[in-house]
Amino acid sequence: MPPIVVTHVGPHLAPQAQALADELALPCLDAPPPGCPYALTLTDTRLELRSLGKGAPGPIYVDFVEGANAHRRKFGGGRGQLLPKAAGLKGDYFPDVVDATAGLGRDAFVLASLGCRVRMLERSPIAYALLRDGLARARADADTAEIADRLSLYRTEATSWLDGLPEAERPDVIVVDPMFPDRGKAALAKKEMQAFQLLIGDDLDAPTLLLGALATAKRRVIVKRPRLAEIIDGPKPATQIMGQSTRFDVYVIHAPC
Structure with missing residues (x-):
């Protein structure tokens, strides 16, 4: 690092x-x-x-109260967004979710704002510190306190955490958003996120995490990928929900006979 x-x-x-x-x-x-x-x-x-240094981009921080997260909460399209569709939100069904690669918490916050309880897992100590700070501020704000109460945060490595999860605590849905090395100009992120990725590191163990998630989730595993990226090595998804720049690969868990 x-x-x-x-x-x-x-x-x-x-x-x-x-x-x-x-x-x-x-x-x-x-x-x-x-x-x-x-x-x-x-x-x-x-x-x-x-x-730091000449030409450095702006700071990275977690803000669930204002900015992009607030706009998405108010005007983002509710259950019509790609992620809620991938998670199967409908009617009075609010799945229990584990976000296995929480990052800056944006996807977890979307699901929590729609009524889901979400356990956020983050192994990077820096990302965890930023998330913890943002979550504390969200819990102290009247507009987001109820949503923040549906979020819990764990500093842990996701694969081993899932492997040790008791049967009674298995989630309905697991979300995986692995961070991979940029490949070519088309994959370059904003300067802020390039810095974040450099410090946090790449999730080169994503295939192992996918298998762990498939063995743990009760109903679905959702993998977030760039629209044109290859699927993660392993089983093929049952379906894909496509956006302009992002897609969600949906793996449906079939109950044993």
């Missing part, structure tokens, strides 16, 4: 920043040293992952 330090915007935040640095086993400094490419910075309002 590239060099990264924990910083803060004022001395009143130094104790919290030091506690976070201790948790993540990272250096805690009042300001990033020259040449350091990234800083996990505690501000008065949120935790930010900042790219």
